Amino acid sequence: MRYRLMLLVVSLIGVAIVVTAAVFALLAEQ
Amino acid sequence: MTQRRLWLEGVLWIVAYIALTLGPLAVVFIGDAPPARGFWTEFSSALGFAGLSMLGLQFAITARFGRIAAPYGLDIALQFHRHITLVAAAVLLAHVLLLFVTRPETLALLNVIDAPWRARAGVASMVVLMALIGASIWRERLGISYELWRQTHALAAVLAVGLGFVHVVGVGHYLSIGWKQVFWLTITAAAFALLGYIRLVKPFMLQRRPWRVAGVVPQRGDAWSLVLEPVGHTGFRFQPGQFCWLTLGTSPFAIREHPFSISSSARQEDHVELTIKALGDFTSRISDVQPGTTAYLDGPYGAFTPNRKDSPAYVMIAGGIGITPMMSILRTFADDADPRHILLIYAAGGWDDITFREEIDELRQRLDLEIHYVLRDPPEGWEGLTGKVTNELLDDLTDTDVQHVSFFVCGPPALMEAVQSSLEDLGVPLWNIRLERFNLV
Numbered sequence: 001m002r003y004r005l006m007l008l009v010v011s012l013i014g015v016a017i018v019v020t021a022a023v024f025a026l027l028a029e030q
Numbered sequence: 031m032t033q034r035r036l037w038l039e040g041v042l043w044i045v046a047y048i049a050l051t052l053g054p055l056a057v058v059f060i061g062d063a064p065p066a067r068g069f070w071t072e073f074s075s076a077l078g079f080a081g082l083s084m085l086g087l088q089f090a091i092t093a094r095f096g097r098i099a100a101p102y103g104l105d106i107a108l109q110f111h112r113h114i115t116l117v118a119a120a121v122l123l124a125h126v127l128l129l130f131v132t133r134p135e136t137l138a139l140l141n142v143i144d145a146p147w148r149a150r151a152g153v154a155s156m157v158v159l160m161a162l163i164g165a166s167i168w169r170e171r172l173g174i175s176y177e178l179w180r181q182t183h184a185l186a187a188v189l190a191v192g193l194g195f196v197h198v199v200g201v202g203h204y205l206s207i208g209w210k211q212v213f214w215l216t217i218t219a220a221a222f223a224l225l226g227y228i229r230l231v232k233p234f235m236l237q238r239r240p241w242r243v244a245g246v247v248p249q250r251g252d253a254w255s256l257v258l259e260p261v262g263h264t265g266f267r268f269q270p271g272q273f274c275w276l277t278l279g280t281s282p283f284a285i286r287e288h289p290f291s292i293s294s295s296a297r298q299e300d301h302v303e304l305t306i307k308a309l310g311d312f313t314s315r316i317s318d319v320q321p322g323t324t325a326y327l328d329g330p331y332g333a334f335t336p337n338r339k340d341s342p343a344y345v346m347i348a349g350g351i352g353i354t355p356m357m358s359i360l361r362t363f364a365d366d367a368d369p370r371h372i373l374l375i376y377a378a379g380g381w382d383d384i385t386f387r388e389e390i391d392e393l394r395q396r397l398d399l400e401i402h403y404v405l406r407d408p409p410e411g412w413e414g415l416t417g418k419v420t421n422e423l424l425d426d427l428t429d430t431d432v433q434h435v436s437f438f439v440c441g442p443p444a445l446m447e448a449v450q451s452s453l454e455d456l457g458v459p460l461w462n463i464r465l466e467r468f469n470l471v
Binding site for chain 1: 044047048051052055069073080103106110113114120121461463464467
């Protein structure tokens with residue numbers, strides 16, 4: 001349970017980072 | 031700490047992690063903006079900053095702060111460290127590859143002879159990071175000893191982060207403003223300060239609380255129990271099933287420590303017993319340890335303990351030396367005269383390899399303990415269970431009320447994966463299955 005939750009959190013953090021970086025890039029571009 | 035409080039703290043630390051990863055990125059983009067360089071270049075930059083923040087935060091995760099590890103267990107915190115490193119590496123690789131694909135002229139920066147020093151620093155940082163990850167994943171296959179790995183791991187991490195910082199300051203696109211440079215310098219310094227805490231402050235604190243080997247007791251299955259007594263202090267209180275890091279016969283500053291489960295009862299406060307199977311360089315020398323040898327214990331850590339969640343009964347599934355934390359739980363339950371039913375399924379090689387066999391059988395007198403040994407190499411005439419711990423076997427042994435019983439599983443990775451999958455098939459809720467993953471590196 002703990003291990004799977006950890007893997008889920010790691011995946012979500014990865015997605016959050018990519019999305020946030022893309023948003024920053026869009027803002028910086030304008 | 032209550033279950034709800036632990037959950038809350040667990041969620042808060044994750045939020046803090048995300049804020050600390052993405053916060054520095056926000057700071058980079060705040061204030062006067064330099065001329066825009068196109069979406070892909072800006073995207074690549076943002077990934078680079080986020081990846082570097084993640085690398086810096088790794089020092090906080092491995093600092094073994096009890097408060098951070100408590101909600102998850104230190105084993106899970108360290109597994110997070112392993113997996114999030116792969117995410118950071120992927121983010122940093124994407125940072126580089128995006129530049130190469132969208133601006134092929136940047137490929138020239140790989141030429142370390144002609145490239146500017148800021149590019150050399152970036153390339154060197156990536157090379158060190160990849161070497162660090164490769165050495166961690168394939169340590170055993172590469173023949174790297176655990177001690178050498180521990181000693182070089184931190185050095186490589188400092189190099190990767192330090193060179194990464196030199197790279198972003200050197201590129202300077204977003205850090206041309208003084209206060210932003212100071213901000214990133216502070217973050218990098220804080221990361222290194224954490225490493226200083228792990229390598230200097232913590233060993234100093236351990237050195238002031240030495241232990242002494244009082245006995246080395248041979249056990250079945252090529253295992254040895256080290257009995258350790260505190261010297262000049264009162265030792266520590268632990269929960270049954272927890273583990274600690276052991277430094278033996280050398281200074282804690284030498285960073286030659288190894289994690290081992292505690293096998294003694296949590297009610298016996300005058301000594302701690304660690305049971306260690308002879309498997310590697312360090313563990314195969316345990317039998318030679320002389321009583322009187324000085325030791326240092328960093329701990330206790332871990333969430334593989336029945337104290338965190340009440341249960342009407344327990345099913346414990348052990349493979350080989352995975353019995354060690356369960357032995358601590360059984361001994362503690364016996365000292366508490368705990369009346370709850372415990373089903374122990376213990377997989378081992380042969381009859382003579384069953385570590386603690388005699389004591390476990392004796393514990394039946396003091397506990398409501400049902401034991402089933404599952405042997406890979408049974409002796410002639412053996413009428414008990416043989417082979418592997420399968421779905422059918424678990425289905426036969428566990429009763430229908432698996433919804434409300436806590437399951438503890440500890441053993442080789444293959445056994446734990448198979449058992450976890452079987453338990454899910456049997457309808458055991460995930461939150462009632464507790465696994466101890468001790469294969470950290």
